[in-house]
Amino acid sequence: MIFPREGYAMKREIVMTVLLLVAAAALTVAQQSNSPTEINLDNVPEKYVVLKGDTLWDISERFLGDPFEWPEVWKRNEYIINPHLIFPGDTIMLKAMIKTVLEAEAPPKIEEFIEKAPVEQPKPVARPEPVFVPAAPRISVAEKAEEEIFVETVPDDPNVILKLREPRNIFTEKIFLRTGFITRQSELPKPKITHIGDEKTSATKFDVVVINLGKKDGVREGDIYAAISVGDRVKHPETGKNLGVVVRIKGVLKVTSTGEKQAQCLVTENFDPMEKDDHVIPYRISRGPRFDAWVKPEVSIDGTILAIHDPMLSIHINDILYLDKGSVDGIRPGDRFVIYGRKDPANASGQKNPLGEIQAINVMSNETAVIVVSLKGEHIEVGDRVVLNARCRLIN
Numbered sequence: 001m002i003f004p005r006e007g008y009a010m011k012r013e014i015v016m017t018v019l020l021l022v023a024a025a026a027l028t029v030a031q032q033s034n035s036p037t038e039i040n041l042d043n044v045p046e047k048y049v050v051l052k053g054d055t056l057w058d059i060s061e062r063f064l065g066d067p068f069e070w071p072e073v074w075k076r077n078e079y080i081i082n083p084h085l086i087f088p089g090d091t092i093m094l095k096a097m098i099k100t101v102l103e104a105e106a107p108p109k110i111e112e113f114i115e116k117a118p119v120e121q122p123k124p125v126a127r128p129e130p131v132f133v134p135a136a137p138r139i140s141v142a143e144k145a146e147e148e149i150f151v152e153t154v155p156d157d158p159n160v161i162l163k164l165r166e167p168r169n170i171f172t173e174k175i176f177l178r179t180g181f182i183t184r185q186s187e188l189p190k191p192k193i194t195h196i197g198d199e200k201t202s203a204t205k206f207d208v209v210v211i212n213l214g215k216k217d218g219v220r221e222g223d224i225y226a227a228i229s230v231g232d233r234v235k236h237p238e239t240g241k242n243l244g245v246v247v248r249i250k251g252v253l254k255v256t257s258t259g260e261k262q263a264q265c266l267v268t269e270n271f272d273p274m275e276k277d278d279h280v281i282p283y284r285i286s287r288g289p290r291f292d293a294w295v296k297p298e299v300s301i302d303g304t305i306l307a308i309h310d311p312m313l314s315i316h317i318n319d320i321l322y323l324d325k326g327s328v329d330g331i332r333p334g335d336r337f338v339i340y341g342r343k344d345p346a347n348a349s350g351q352k353n354p355l356g357e358i359q360a361i362n363v364m365s366n367e368t369a370v371i372v373v374s375l376k377g378e379h380i381e382v383g384d385r386v387v388l389n390a391r392c393r394l395i396n
Contacts, residue, residue, distance in 0.1 A: 050090040163293040170334040179362040179369035184244040202273035226283040237383035291392035301388040315380040334392035335360040
């Protein structure tokens with residue numbers, strides 16, 4: 001975390017620089033996590049007994065090499081009713097489950113699904129494969145050696161805070177998909193999932209679903225949709241204005257065949273199991289920018305935390321929050337903000353105590369979905385204030 005504003009004591013600047021370096025190091029570690037194909041099954045126990053503080057996210061990262069595979073762990077351990085509630089002493093089957101995941105890495109051929117959905121089979125249309133939007137890398141709390149930090153200071157350039165050793169994308173696809181958005185209740189989509197293949201009650205990666213959109217709606221083979229769920233209502237904590245509801249992305253669907261009123265889709269990614277009657281929306285896919293340095297912002301932007309993506313007792317690293325400012329206010333993807341408690345008084349020098357740092361992911365017109373990239377341990381809540389702290393220097 002860096003505070004480039006004038007008037008800060010040198011000691012505070014040094015401390016904040018170290019915090020950003022640690023976050024950067026953790027980012028690198030997260031990007032180098034093992035893929036399932038690199039897992040050594042000899043080191044994986046047949047069963048894992050849950051310890052205090054464990055989550056399916058942590059267990060998936062430890063044994064599958066990817067925390068986003070947690071729905072698979074839940075799917076293969078049917079006794080777990082609520083994936084967010086596991087308890088010390090619970091037993092999770094691992095080795096057999098991982099073998100199944102490895103075998104399923106390549107999606108089945110579409111031909112195997114052709115007769116499973118009540119839709120017409122059109123002639124294949126040649127279309128380019130879609131490219132997902134690169135979105136923010138998952139940043140975890142990890143202590144690693146200094147040589148793993150991929151950034152370096154540039155004291156001779158007054159505008160550069162930290163420089164990357166190599167340019168990289170601001171975001172990763174999965175973080176972008178996790179962010180969701182805020183919309184008014186009246187603007188929620190009507191189309192939905194009507195069937196799930198193999199008579200399943202929920203769908204995860206590589207499963208087949210049918211949606212009630214077809215050729216008459218302009219749907220074509222290869223189109224991408226997102227299955228969504230509706231979260232809490234959002235009111236501005238200061239004005240009380242009703243802003244809508246939080247919409248969460250549950251997973252991504254790729255259309256494999258179309259009928260007049262229906263389309264068959266393959267689940268290509270999921271963060272929560274999808275169910276019948278979940279609503280779906282078209283999903284725009286494009287490439288995101290790359291950057292090579294963190295720079296001091298040329299503008300001042302202050303905002304307020306509006307809502308939390310998944311309301312819990314406390315905020316953690318990688319949680320998604322929403323701000324009351326967006327592109328019309330000048331926010332850009334990758335912008336980093338420092339969080340301050342709205343009730344926290346300034347100290348003797350006139351400065352407030354920072355609670356943590358967030359990074360802009362999904363920038364909408366009037367709101368922005370952000371990810372928590374660092375914390376100091378204090379409680380963060382709706383209504384806390386944020387101040388723009390650093391920007392990404394984009395490259396072509």
